[in-house]
Amino acid sequence: MTLDEKAHQPLAELIAAGDSVDSLYSALKDAFEGERTAVSSADDLKALRDRWMGRKNGLIAAANDAWLKAAPRELKPQVGKRQNEIRQAIEAALEQAQNDVAALGRKREALDVTLPGPERRLGAKHPVRRTLEEILSIFRELGYSVAEGPEIESFFYNFEALNFPADHPAVDEMDTLFVEDKMLLRTHTSPNQIRIMEKTPPPMRYVVHGKVYRNDAPDATHSPMFQQLEVFCVDENITLADLKGTLEHFVRRFFGRGIKTRLRPSFFPFTEPSAELDITCVFCAGRGCRICKQTGFIELLGCGMIDPNVLRSAGLDPEKYQGFAAGFGLDRIAMNKYDINDISLLYNGDTRFLRQFR
Ligand code: DAH
Numbered sequence: 001m002t003l004d005e006k007a008h009q010p011l012a013e014l015i016a017a018g019d020s021v022d023s024l025y026s027a028l029k030d031a032f033e034g035e036r037t038a039v040s041s042a043d044d045l046k047a048l049r050d051r052w053m054g055r056k057n058g059l060i061a062a063a064n065d066a067w068l069k070a071a072p073r074e075l076k077p078q079v080g081k082r083q084n085e086i087r088q089a090i091e092a093a094l095e096q097a098q099n100d101v102a103a104l105g106r107k108r109e110a111l112d113v114t115l116p117g118p119e120r121r122l123g124a125k126h127p128v129r130r131t132l133e134e135i136l137s138i139f140r141e142l143g144y145s146v147a148e149g150p151e152i153e154s155f156f157y158n159f160e161a162l163n164f165p166a167d168h169p170a171v172d173e174m175d176t177l178f179v180e181d182k183m184l185l186r187t188h189t190s191p192n193q194i195r196i197m198e199k200t201p202p203p204m205r206y207v208v209h210g211k212v213y214r215n216d217a218p219d220a221t222h223s224p225m226f227q228q229l230e231v232f233c234v235d236e237n238i239t240l241a242d243l244k245g246t247l248e249h250f251v252r253r254f255f256g257r258g259i260k261t262r263l264r265p266s267f268f269p270f271t272e273p274s275a276e277l278d279i280t281c282v283f284c285a286g287r288g289c290r291i292c293k294q295t296g297f298i299e300l301l302g303c304g305m306i307d308p309n310v311l312r313s314a315g316l317d318p319e320k321y322q323g324f325a326a327g328f329g330l331d332r333i334a335m336n337k338y339d340i341n342d343i344s345l346l347y348n349g350d351t352r353f354l355r356q357f358r
Pocket of ligand 1: 187188189190230231268271301302303304325326327328
Protein backbone atom coordinates (compact mmCIF):
# COMPACT_ATOMS: atom_id res chain seq x y z
CA MET A 1 0.00 0.00 0.00
CA THR A 2 1.32 3.43 -0.83
CA LEU A 3 1.56 6.18 1.73
CA ASP A 4 -1.23 8.09 -0.04
CA GLU A 5 -3.49 5.05 0.21
CA LYS A 6 -2.57 4.59 3.84
CA ALA A 7 -3.51 8.19 4.61
CA HIS A 8 -7.05 7.35 3.66
CA GLN A 9 -7.13 4.02 5.50
CA PRO A 10 -8.72 3.86 8.98
CA LEU A 11 -6.03 3.77 11.65
CA ALA A 12 -7.25 0.59 13.33
CA GLU A 13 -6.90 -1.38 10.10
CA LEU A 14 -3.36 -0.11 9.54
CA ILE A 15 -2.36 -1.05 13.05
CA ALA A 16 -3.91 -4.45 12.59
CA ALA A 17 -1.78 -4.84 9.46
CA GLY A 18 1.42 -4.06 11.43
CA ASP A 19 1.87 -0.27 11.34
CA SER A 20 2.18 1.89 14.45
CA VAL A 21 1.17 5.52 15.10
CA ASP A 22 4.83 6.48 15.24
CA SER A 23 5.83 4.66 12.05
CA LEU A 24 2.90 6.14 10.14
CA TYR A 25 3.65 9.72 11.13
CA SER A 26 7.40 9.34 10.57
CA ALA A 27 6.67 7.98 7.11
CA LEU A 28 4.51 11.04 6.39
CA LYS A 29 7.22 13.38 7.65
CA ASP A 30 9.96 11.71 5.60
CA ALA A 31 7.84 11.82 2.46
CA PHE A 32 7.10 15.50 2.95
CA GLU A 33 10.73 16.37 3.53
CA GLY A 34 11.78 14.52 0.39
CA GLU A 35 9.26 16.38 -1.72
CA ARG A 36 10.07 19.76 -0.16
CA THR A 37 13.72 19.64 -1.17
CA ALA A 38 12.65 19.31 -4.82
CA VAL A 39 10.84 22.67 -4.73
CA SER A 40 12.54 25.30 -6.92
CA SER A 41 9.74 27.54 -8.15
CA ALA A 42 6.52 29.16 -7.07
CA ASP A 43 4.57 26.53 -9.09
CA ASP A 44 6.38 23.67 -7.36
CA LEU A 45 5.59 25.24 -4.04
CA LYS A 46 1.89 25.59 -4.80
CA ALA A 47 1.66 21.94 -5.88
CA LEU A 48 3.41 20.86 -2.68
CA ARG A 49 1.08 22.99 -0.53
CA ASP A 50 -2.05 21.65 -2.28
CA ARG A 51 -0.89 18.07 -2.00
CA TRP A 52 -0.12 18.28 1.72
CA MET A 53 -2.27 21.04 3.17
CA GLY A 54 -5.20 21.10 0.73
CA ARG A 55 -8.34 21.47 2.83
CA LYS A 56 -10.34 18.71 1.19
CA ASN A 57 -7.86 16.42 -0.53
CA GLY A 58 -4.59 17.17 1.21
CA LEU A 59 -2.71 14.32 2.89
CA ILE A 60 -2.83 16.04 6.30
CA ALA A 61 -6.60 16.45 6.03
CA ALA A 62 -6.90 12.79 5.02
CA ALA A 63 -4.83 11.68 8.01
CA ASN A 64 -6.94 13.90 10.24
CA ASP A 65 -10.08 12.05 9.13
CA ALA A 66 -8.81 8.50 8.71
CA TRP A 67 -6.33 8.40 11.56
CA LEU A 68 -7.25 10.97 14.19
CA LYS A 69 -11.01 11.09 14.01
CA ALA A 70 -11.29 7.34 13.53
CA ALA A 71 -8.69 6.49 16.17
CA PRO A 72 -9.65 4.08 18.91
CA ARG A 73 -10.27 6.05 22.08
CA GLU A 74 -7.10 4.91 23.87
CA LEU A 75 -4.88 6.08 20.97
CA LYS A 76 -6.53 9.49 20.53
CA PRO A 77 -4.15 11.52 22.72
CA GLN A 78 -1.05 10.09 21.01
CA VAL A 79 -2.46 10.48 17.48
CA GLY A 80 -3.75 13.98 18.23
CA LYS A 81 -0.29 15.01 19.40
CA ARG A 82 1.44 13.56 16.32
CA GLN A 83 -1.18 15.06 13.99
CA ASN A 84 -0.61 18.51 15.50
CA GLU A 85 3.14 18.20 15.32
CA ILE A 86 3.20 17.25 11.69
CA ARG A 87 0.76 19.98 10.69
CA GLN A 88 2.83 22.63 12.43
CA ALA A 89 6.09 21.28 11.00
CA ILE A 90 4.68 21.30 7.50
CA GLU A 91 3.24 24.80 7.87
CA ALA A 92 6.59 26.12 9.06
CA ALA A 93 8.47 24.35 6.26
CA LEU A 94 6.08 25.73 3.63
CA GLU A 95 6.57 29.25 4.94
CA GLN A 96 10.32 28.87 4.76
CA ALA A 97 10.03 27.48 1.22
CA GLN A 98 7.88 30.47 0.30
CA ASN A 99 10.68 32.84 1.37
CA ASP A 100 13.31 30.85 -0.47
CA VAL A 101 11.33 30.90 -3.69
CA ALA A 102 10.73 34.66 -3.44
CA ALA A 103 14.42 35.31 -2.89
CA LEU A 104 15.30 33.13 -5.85
CA GLY A 105 12.84 35.09 -7.99
CA ARG A 106 14.43 38.41 -7.01
CA LYS A 107 17.87 37.06 -7.83
CA ARG A 108 16.75 35.89 -11.27
CA GLU A 109 15.24 39.25 -12.02
CA ALA A 110 18.42 41.08 -11.06
CA LEU A 111 20.45 38.85 -13.33
CA ASP A 112 18.23 38.74 -16.36
CA VAL A 113 15.96 41.63 -16.74
CA THR A 114 16.93 44.94 -15.30
CA LEU A 115 20.74 44.87 -15.33
CA PRO A 116 22.23 47.19 -17.95
CA GLY A 117 24.57 45.51 -20.41
CA PRO A 118 28.34 45.60 -19.89
CA GLU A 119 29.79 49.09 -20.12
CA ARG A 120 31.25 49.95 -23.49
CA ARG A 121 34.36 52.07 -23.45
CA LEU A 122 33.96 55.33 -25.32
CA GLY A 123 36.90 56.78 -27.17
CA ALA A 124 38.54 59.92 -25.83
CA LYS A 125 39.36 63.07 -27.70
CA HIS A 126 43.10 63.27 -28.17
CA PRO A 127 44.72 66.17 -26.28
CA VAL A 128 46.14 67.60 -29.51
CA ARG A 129 42.71 67.42 -31.13
CA ARG A 130 41.15 69.18 -28.13
CA THR A 131 43.79 71.88 -28.30
CA LEU A 132 43.27 72.28 -32.04
CA GLU A 133 39.50 72.59 -31.72
CA GLU A 134 39.80 75.20 -29.02
CA ILE A 135 42.26 77.26 -31.07
CA LEU A 136 40.18 76.96 -34.23
CA SER A 137 37.10 78.20 -32.44
CA ILE A 138 38.96 81.30 -31.26
CA PHE A 139 40.06 82.11 -34.80
CA ARG A 140 36.66 81.28 -36.26
CA GLU A 141 35.18 83.93 -34.00
CA LEU A 142 37.57 86.40 -35.65
CA GLY A 143 36.29 85.43 -39.08
CA TYR A 144 39.08 83.03 -40.07
CA SER A 145 38.43 80.09 -42.40
CA VAL A 146 39.91 76.68 -41.67
CA ALA A 147 41.84 74.73 -44.31
CA GLU A 148 44.17 71.79 -44.76
CA GLY A 149 46.73 70.91 -47.40
CA PRO A 150 48.78 68.00 -48.72
CA GLU A 151 51.32 66.26 -46.50
CA ILE A 152 53.40 65.24 -49.50
CA GLU A 153 54.54 68.56 -50.84
CA SER A 154 56.75 69.85 -53.60
CA PHE A 155 60.10 71.47 -53.02
CA PHE A 156 58.65 74.57 -54.64
CA TYR A 157 55.79 75.09 -52.16
CA ASN A 158 57.72 73.95 -49.13
CA PHE A 159 60.81 76.13 -49.81
CA GLU A 160 61.17 78.12 -53.04
CA ALA A 161 57.86 79.96 -53.04
CA LEU A 162 58.45 80.80 -49.38
CA ASN A 163 61.54 82.76 -50.32
CA PHE A 164 64.14 80.26 -49.17
CA PRO A 165 67.14 81.22 -51.37
CA ALA A 166 68.36 78.54 -53.73
CA ASP A 167 71.53 78.04 -51.73
CA HIS A 168 69.74 78.13 -48.38
CA PRO A 169 70.75 75.29 -46.07
CA ALA A 170 67.09 74.94 -45.15
CA VAL A 171 66.79 71.44 -46.51
CA ASP A 172 69.38 70.29 -44.01
CA GLU A 173 68.28 72.64 -41.26
CA MET A 174 64.72 71.46 -41.44
CA ASP A 175 65.74 67.79 -41.60
CA THR A 176 63.63 67.27 -44.67
CA LEU A 177 62.42 63.80 -45.55
CA PHE A 178 62.31 63.35 -49.32
CA VAL A 179 59.81 61.07 -51.02
CA GLU A 180 61.49 61.42 -54.39
CA ASP A 181 63.37 64.11 -56.29
CA LYS A 182 61.67 67.47 -55.54
CA MET A 183 58.85 65.81 -53.59
CA LEU A 184 59.01 65.68 -49.82
CA LEU A 185 57.05 65.33 -46.61
CA ARG A 186 56.25 68.92 -45.74
CA THR A 187 58.40 70.25 -42.94
CA HIS A 188 55.90 72.92 -41.94
CA THR A 189 52.37 74.13 -42.72
CA SER A 190 53.60 77.39 -44.31
CA PRO A 191 53.36 76.08 -47.93
CA ASN A 192 49.60 76.45 -47.50
CA GLN A 193 50.05 80.21 -47.44
CA ILE A 194 51.09 79.98 -51.07
CA ARG A 195 48.51 77.35 -52.04
CA ILE A 196 45.68 79.45 -50.62
CA MET A 197 46.92 82.85 -51.82
CA GLU A 198 47.18 81.45 -55.35
CA LYS A 199 43.48 80.62 -55.39
CA THR A 200 41.91 83.22 -53.14
CA PRO A 201 41.34 86.89 -53.92
CA PRO A 202 42.11 89.12 -50.89
CA PRO A 203 40.97 89.84 -48.28
CA MET A 204 41.64 86.44 -46.74
CA ARG A 205 42.04 85.12 -43.23
CA TYR A 206 43.04 81.48 -42.81
CA VAL A 207 44.01 78.91 -40.22
CA VAL A 208 45.66 75.80 -41.65
CA HIS A 209 46.49 72.82 -39.51
CA GLY A 210 48.08 69.44 -40.09
CA LYS A 211 50.90 67.02 -39.65
CA VAL A 212 54.45 67.93 -40.54
CA TYR A 213 57.57 65.77 -40.73
CA ARG A 214 61.22 66.15 -39.90
CA ASN A 215 64.02 63.68 -39.72
CA ASP A 216 64.56 64.22 -36.00
CA ALA A 217 65.65 61.58 -33.53
CA PRO A 218 62.72 61.09 -31.18
CA ASP A 219 63.15 62.23 -27.58
CA ALA A 220 60.98 63.91 -24.94
CA THR A 221 60.58 67.05 -27.06
CA HIS A 222 61.10 65.76 -30.62
CA SER A 223 58.99 63.54 -32.78
CA PRO A 224 59.58 62.88 -36.50
CA MET A 225 55.90 63.72 -37.03
CA PHE A 226 54.22 66.54 -35.16
CA GLN A 227 51.43 69.02 -35.79
CA GLN A 228 51.43 72.67 -36.72
CA LEU A 229 49.01 75.46 -37.10
CA GLU A 230 49.50 78.29 -39.56
CA VAL A 231 47.58 81.54 -39.22
CA PHE A 232 47.66 84.23 -41.88
CA CYS A 233 45.79 87.20 -43.14
CA VAL A 234 46.16 89.22 -46.36
CA ASP A 235 44.43 92.50 -47.12
CA GLU A 236 45.15 96.13 -47.91
CA ASN A 237 46.73 98.17 -45.11
CA ILE A 238 47.68 95.28 -42.86
CA THR A 239 50.37 96.29 -40.37
CA LEU A 240 52.41 94.85 -37.55
CA ALA A 241 49.76 96.24 -35.19
CA ASP A 242 47.22 93.83 -36.70
CA LEU A 243 49.59 90.94 -36.12
CA LYS A 244 50.23 91.96 -32.55
CA GLY A 245 46.59 92.60 -31.72
CA THR A 246 45.43 89.32 -33.21
CA LEU A 247 48.05 87.22 -31.43
CA GLU A 248 47.49 88.95 -28.12
CA HIS A 249 43.78 88.34 -28.38
CA PHE A 250 44.41 84.68 -29.14
CA VAL A 251 46.88 84.23 -26.28
CA ARG A 252 44.55 85.80 -23.70
CA ARG A 253 41.58 83.75 -24.89
CA PHE A 254 43.50 80.54 -24.88
CA PHE A 255 45.81 80.84 -21.87
CA GLY A 256 43.99 83.40 -19.76
CA ARG A 257 43.78 87.13 -19.21
CA GLY A 258 46.80 87.46 -16.96
CA ILE A 259 49.21 86.23 -19.62
CA LYS A 260 51.68 88.78 -20.99
CA THR A 261 53.22 88.65 -24.46
CA ARG A 262 56.39 90.00 -25.99
CA LEU A 263 57.70 90.02 -29.55
CA ARG A 264 61.37 89.21 -30.01
CA PRO A 265 63.07 89.95 -33.35
CA SER A 266 63.91 86.80 -35.27
CA PHE A 267 64.39 85.58 -38.81
CA PHE A 268 62.31 83.51 -41.22
CA PRO A 269 62.82 83.65 -44.99
CA PHE A 270 59.08 84.10 -45.62
CA THR A 271 58.48 87.04 -43.26
CA GLU A 272 59.97 90.52 -42.98
CA PRO A 273 60.21 91.68 -40.29
CA SER A 274 60.13 88.38 -38.39
CA ALA A 275 59.60 87.81 -34.72
CA GLU A 276 59.04 85.22 -32.09
CA LEU A 277 56.19 85.61 -29.67
CA ASP A 278 56.92 84.78 -26.04
CA ILE A 279 54.27 84.47 -23.38
CA THR A 280 54.37 84.51 -19.59
CA CYS A 281 55.65 81.12 -18.49
CA VAL A 282 52.52 79.07 -17.80
CA PHE A 283 54.40 76.82 -15.38
CA CYS A 284 55.56 79.47 -12.91
CA ALA A 285 53.21 82.35 -13.85
CA GLY A 286 56.24 84.41 -14.83
CA ARG A 287 58.12 84.10 -11.53
CA GLY A 288 60.97 82.14 -13.15
CA CYS A 289 61.47 78.38 -13.09
CA ARG A 290 63.52 75.58 -14.63
CA ILE A 291 61.26 75.35 -17.69
CA CYS A 292 61.54 79.05 -18.62
CA LYS A 293 65.19 79.04 -17.53
CA GLN A 294 64.34 81.72 -14.95
CA THR A 295 63.30 84.23 -17.64
CA GLY A 296 59.57 84.17 -16.78
CA PHE A 297 58.75 83.75 -20.49
CA ILE A 298 58.38 80.79 -22.84
CA GLU A 299 58.54 80.86 -26.60
CA LEU A 300 55.17 80.23 -28.23
CA LEU A 301 55.35 80.82 -31.96
CA GLY A 302 57.09 82.35 -34.96
CA CYS A 303 55.46 85.20 -36.85
CA GLY A 304 56.00 88.22 -39.02
CA MET A 305 54.79 90.32 -41.91
CA ILE A 306 54.56 88.20 -45.05
CA ASP A 307 57.62 88.91 -47.19
CA PRO A 308 56.82 90.78 -50.45
CA ASN A 309 58.61 88.02 -52.36
CA VAL A 310 56.15 85.49 -50.95
CA LEU A 311 53.15 87.57 -51.97
CA ARG A 312 54.70 87.92 -55.40
CA SER A 313 55.33 84.20 -55.85
CA ALA A 314 51.65 83.63 -55.09
CA GLY A 315 50.68 86.18 -57.73
CA LEU A 316 49.72 89.08 -55.43
CA ASP A 317 50.94 92.65 -55.77
CA PRO A 318 52.87 93.63 -52.61
CA GLU A 319 52.36 97.32 -53.38
CA LYS A 320 48.65 96.76 -52.87
CA TYR A 321 48.46 93.94 -50.37
CA GLN A 322 50.17 93.14 -47.12
CA GLY A 323 49.77 90.28 -44.74
CA PHE A 324 50.91 88.77 -41.50
CA ALA A 325 51.56 85.15 -40.67
CA ALA A 326 52.24 83.03 -37.60
CA GLY A 327 53.02 79.38 -37.13
CA PHE A 328 53.23 77.15 -34.12
CA GLY A 329 53.46 73.60 -32.90
CA LEU A 330 50.19 72.23 -31.60
CA ASP A 331 51.91 69.50 -29.65
CA ARG A 332 53.89 71.94 -27.58
CA ILE A 333 50.78 73.95 -26.76
CA ALA A 334 48.90 70.79 -25.79
CA MET A 335 51.83 69.75 -23.63
CA ASN A 336 51.83 73.14 -21.88
CA LYS A 337 48.12 73.07 -21.40
CA TYR A 338 47.81 69.52 -20.06
CA ASP A 339 51.16 69.39 -18.30
CA ILE A 340 52.53 66.56 -20.46
CA ASN A 341 56.27 66.14 -20.24
CA ASP A 342 57.00 63.75 -23.11
CA ILE A 343 55.82 64.23 -26.70
CA SER A 344 55.94 60.49 -27.36
CA LEU A 345 52.92 60.12 -25.08
CA LEU A 346 50.95 61.97 -27.72
CA TYR A 347 51.78 59.47 -30.46
CA ASN A 348 52.38 56.03 -29.01
CA GLY A 349 48.68 55.27 -28.68
CA ASP A 350 48.81 54.10 -25.07
CA THR A 351 45.15 54.00 -24.03
CA ARG A 352 46.05 54.33 -20.34
CA PHE A 353 47.29 57.81 -21.18
CA LEU A 354 44.56 58.68 -23.68
CA ARG A 355 41.69 57.53 -21.44
CA GLN A 356 42.39 60.45 -19.15
CA PHE A 357 41.08 62.89 -21.75
CA ARG A 358 37.51 61.61 -21.83
N1 DAH B 1 57.08 77.59 -40.64
C1 DAH B 1 57.84 77.87 -39.45
C2 DAH B 1 58.41 76.58 -38.88
O1 DAH B 1 57.91 75.57 -39.12
C3 DAH B 1 56.98 78.53 -38.42
C4 DAH B 1 56.56 79.89 -38.82
C5 DAH B 1 57.32 80.99 -38.47
C6 DAH B 1 55.38 80.09 -39.54
C7 DAH B 1 56.92 82.26 -38.81
C8 DAH B 1 54.99 81.36 -39.91
C9 DAH B 1 55.78 82.47 -39.52
O2 DAH B 1 53.87 81.61 -40.60
O3 DAH B 1 55.38 83.71 -39.88
O4 DAH B 1 59.37 76.61 -38.19
